[in-house]
Amino acid sequence: MTRFFVLTLNGLTQGAIYASMALALVLIWRATKIINFAQGAMAMFTTYLVLFAIEHGAPYWLGFIVALATGLLIGAVVERVIVRPVESAPPLNVVILTLGLLLFLEALAPMAFGGQIKSFPPAFSIVGLRFGASQIAFSPFDLFTLGSVVAVMILLLVLFQKTNLGLRMRASAFNPEVSRLLGVRVGRMLTLGWALASLVGALAGVLIAPSVLLYPTFMDDVLVFGFTAAVLGGLDSAVGAVIGGLVMGFALSYVGGYFGSDLDTVGALVILIAVLMVRPRGIFAVQRFREV
Amino acid sequence: MLEVIDLTVAYGPVVALHGVSLTVADGSITTVLGANGAGKTTLVRTISGLTRPRGGSVRLDGRDITNLAPEDIARLGVAHVPQGQGVLAELTVDENLRLGGLWRRDPRGQREALGEAYELFPPLAQRRHLAAFSLSGGERQMLSVGRALVARAGVLLLDEPSLGLARLVLVQIMARIKTLVKDRGLTVLLIEQNAKSALSVADEGIVLHLGKVVARGRAHQLLSEEGLRHAYLGF
Numbered sequence: 001m002t003r004f005f006v007l008t009l010n011g012l013t014q015g016a017i018y019a020s021m022a023l024a025l026v027l028i029w030r031a032t033k034i035i036n037f038a039q040g041a042m043a044m045f046t047t048y049l050v051l052f053a054i055e056h057g058a059p060y061w062l063g064f065i066v067a068l069a070t071g072l073l074i075g076a077v078v079e080r081v082i083v084r085p086v087e088s089a090p091p092l093n094v095v096i097l098t099l100g101l102l103l104f105l106e107a108l109a110p111m112a113f114g115g116q117i118k119s120f121p122p123a124f125s126i127v128g129l130r131f132g133a134s135q136i137a138f139s140p141f142d143l144f145t146l147g148s149v150v151a152v153m154i155l156l157l158v159l160f161q162k163t164n165l166g167l168r169m170r171a172s173a174f175n176p177e178v179s180r181l182l183g184v185r186v187g188r189m190l191t192l193g194w195a196l197a198s199l200v201g202a203l204a205g206v207l208i209a210p211s212v213l214l215y216p217t218f219m220d221d222v223l224v225f226g227f228t229a230a231v232l233g234g235l236d237s238a239v240g241a242v243i244g245g246l247v248m249g250f251a252l253s254y255v256g257g258y259f260g261s262d263l264d265t266v267g268a269l270v271i272l273i274a275v276l277m278v279r280p281r282g283i284f285a286v287q288r289f290r291e292v
Numbered sequence: 293m294l295e296v297i298d299l300t301v302a303y304g305p306v307v308a309l310h311g312v313s314l315t316v317a318d319g320s321i322t323t324v325l326g327a328n329g330a331g332k333t334t335l336v337r338t339i340s341g342l343t344r345p346r347g348g349s350v351r352l353d354g355r356d357i358t359n360l361a362p363e364d365i366a367r368l369g370v371a372h373v374p375q376g377q378g379v380l381a382e383l384t385v386d387e388n389l390r391l392g393g394l395w396r397r398d399p400r401g402q403r404e405a406l407g408e409a410y411e412l413f414p415p416l417a418q419r420r421h422l423a424a425f426s427l428s429g430g431e432r433q434m435l436s437v438g439r440a441l442v443a444r445a446g447v448l449l450l451d452e453p454s455l456g457l458a459r460l461v462l463v464q465i466m467a468r469i470k471t472l473v474k475d476r477g478l479t480v481l482l483i484e485q486n487a488k489s490a491l492s493v494a495d496e497g498i499v500l501h502l503g504k505v506v507a508r509g510r511a512h513q514l515l516s517e518e519g520l521r522h523a524y525l526g527f
Contacts, residue, residue, distance in 0.1 A: 164394050171380050171391055178378040181340060182439065183366035183395035 006137040007257040008250065013142040015249020016149040020204040021226025022233065022241035022248075023153070027197035029235050031173045031190055032083070034094045038101035040223030042078065042198055043205030044216060045105050046070045048113045050206055051120055051214060060123050067206045068199050075198025079191045109216040120209035145207045152203055153242060156196070160238075169193060221265075225252065228268050232275050234282025244283070247271070293318055294339070294370075294447050294479055299348035301334050308334040310503045311348065316447075316496075319477035321470070323490040323511065326500035332483045333375060335500070336449045339481070340372035341365040352447065367395050371440030372449040379432045381425035385416050388424050392439035402442065409438035412468055430461035437469060447479045448472075454486045466493045491515045 021039065028036045049070050050063040058066070082101060086093050109115075124140035160166035171179040172189035179186050204226070205219055212218055229248045233240025248268065255267035275283065294316040301309040309331045316322040324332050337343040339350050341362035349358040357365055366372075371392070380388055389409055393402050410417040413434040419427060424435060433453055440448050448469070454462050470493060472478040484490035491497055497514040499507040507520050514520060 164390075167383075167387055167391060168394060171383060171387075174380050174382045175378075177342065177362075178374065178380060179391075180362040181342075181366055181372045181374065181378065182391050183363050183443065184391070185363050 003257065007253045009136070009138045009142070010257075011250035011253030012246070013138075013145050013249070014253060015246035016146050017204050017208045017222065017245075018225045018229045018248045019242045019245025020149050020152065020200050020207075021222050022229035022245045023156070023238060024197040024201035024204070025227060025230045026233070026235060026238055026241040027193055027200065029230070030238075031169070031193035032094075033091055034083070034098065035227070036098045036194075036197070037095065037223070038078070038098040038105065039197070039201045039226070040219030041102040041105035042074050043071070043201040043222075044219040045109060046074060046198075046202040047120070047205035047209050047214060047219075048109055051118060051209075052113060054121060060121060064123065064206060067202045071199040071202025072195045074202075075195035076191050078198070079194035083194070084187070084190075106216045115216060118214045120214045122210035126210060141210065148203060148207065152200060153238075156200070156238070159196075165192075224265070225268055228272050231272060232283055234284040237282070237284035240282060240284030293351075293353055294481065295351040296335070296339065297349050297351065299335070299338060299350070300346045301331070301338050301343060302346050308503050309338070309345075312500070312503070312505055313348075314498050314505070314508070316479050316481050318446075318479050319473055320495040321473055321480040321482055321493060322496040322498065323482040323484055323494035324498050324500060325484055325487045325490060325514075327485065329502070330500040331503040332485075332500055333451055334503075336372060336374075336451050336481065336483055339365075340370060340449060342372075363395075366443070369444065369446040370449065371443055371445035371447065373433075373436040373440065373451060373453070375451040375455060379424040379427070379435050382423060384421050384423055385427070385435060386420045388435055389416070389439055389442050392442035393444065396444070401444075405442040405444060409441045412441065413438050429456045430458065430465065433457060433461075433465055437465065441472070446477075447481070449481045449483075451483045452485060453482070454484060454489065459489075462489065469493075487521075488515070 021043075024039050025036060028034060028039070046067050050067045053063045053066050054060060078101065082097055083094055086097060122141040124144050126139045126141045128135045128137050128139050160170060168179070168184045169189045169192065171182070172184055172186040173193070176186045204222060208222055209218070225248050226245065229244035230241050231244070232247060233242070233244035248271070251271050252264050252267055255263050296312060296314045299309055299312045300307065312331070312335060314322065314324070324335060326332050334343060338345050341357070341360055341364070345358065349356055351357065352368055352370065357368065380391070383391070389406055390402065393405055396402065410420075415431050416434055416438060419431065424432065427435065437448070453465065469478070469480060473480060482490055482494060491511045491514055494511040497509065497511045498505055499514070499520065507514065507517075
């Protein structure tokens with residue numbers, strides 16, 4: 001029972017991180033119908049930048065802000081410089097480009113920051129909290145991870161549902177041509193969408209780095225699990241991405257805990273196949289059109 | 293005043309419009325008639341900036357808008373209601389309407405304009421918070437026109453509003469538009485395949501055939517020209 005409890009808590013924290021990666025992928029998918037395979041690598045790069053800042057004497061919090069800010073910036077730059085010029089090309093071209101960007105960043109990182117495995121400092125202690133005499137497998141840093149993921153999600157929800165800017169961004173994602181006819185600067189909205197997605201990805205990077213150590217491909221697994229989570233959620237749904245992320249977190253934690261951590265990836269694959277057999281368009285696929 | 297001067301548009305080797313010119317005076321309705329493939333939709337898409345012309349120009353109140361981006365043309369008060377009505381089906385009725393005037397950054401004027409749109413089209417008020425995909429065809433058309441109203445557009449480009457609408461619904465919507473033309477000096481370019489009903493609301497008419505203007509004149513004159521009706525308008 002205790003073991004189950006420990007694994008559940010662990011799954012919750014991991015799930016929150018997969019959820020933010022999934023959310024990053026969904027944000028871009030909704031805006032441009034592209035899977036950004038470089039999402040993980042972009043987050044890897046921002047995480048290295050944070051470590052660089054911290055190693056050069058910056059306090060953790062400054063580093064944290066650096067991660068989010070450079071996340072925003074890298075997302076915007078990638079959209080403007082790499083995605084925009086091939087906007088009207090077939091979507092596959094852009095997907096290949098994001099794969100190229102992934103390889104590029106993973107080759108650039110060791111040159112810029114060194115290829116050896118580095119440890120990454122957490123914001124808070126990673127020793128489990130104590131309640132009286134017993135210690136539980138939930139550390140202040142886990143709490144911080146959950147808290148910051150939830151905070152970012154609430155902020156995004158408010159942005160998209162309650163603000164005029166969010167309304168413009170949603171409109172641009174649903175129908176760029178009609179949005180332009182309504183005076184919406186769709187190009188700017190796309191840049192902003194990529195920037196926000198990359199910020200959420202950067203958050204995932206900083207949050208997972210303390211538990212997996214930092215090396216140029218450290219985000220690859222997170223990208224795979226985040227992608228699985230996004231597909232589980234229907235690719236189109238932000239809520240679906242979050243729930244998909246949590247499902248992945250719990251499932252991988254149980255698989256790893258009860259059957260050995262070698263089976264993590266296989267577990268992800270089995271879940272993906274099982275869910276897609278039952279709901280081919282994901283759990284939260286939205287029905288868009290009225291049947292007449 | 294909307295002026296189209298010697299406009300030529302081509303899709304690769306296929307020329308869709310050959311030197312088309314027309315003028316729509318403020319506070320009037322001009323209808324562009326013609327069969328499928330005559331170039332009607334190309335004409336409105338070029339005016340609103342979605343399609344780039346090979347030659348010629350588009351002027352709004354004397355200003356050349358030929359090479360402006362669609363969003364900039366929209367911000368000059370040109371509202372293009374595309375074929376199939378162009379509502380954002382995933383957004384609510386209210387969100388669709390608000391979107392029309394967001395670029396004005398004038399929350400107060402926006403609220404007033406929203407009120408007017410709901411007053412003009414009461415069915416929309418009842419469905420305010422529903423997603424637009426739950427609307428009927430007529431309600432969608434109302435929503436598109438209402439959106440132009442919220443945008444305080446001076447020029448309305450309507451691309452085949454009759455498509456898929458019951459005749460009675462269309463008549464009601466056109467009557468509302470007519471009121472806007474009279475009361476506010478709205479300038480309307482109405483693209484139609486259904487010549488008879490379009491000519492009955494329009495002031496001026498133009499007939500396109502394979503990308504060329506083959507006839508133009510006062511709407512009631514076109515209605516009574518026997519030869520033209522048989523040759524191009526089919527009634």
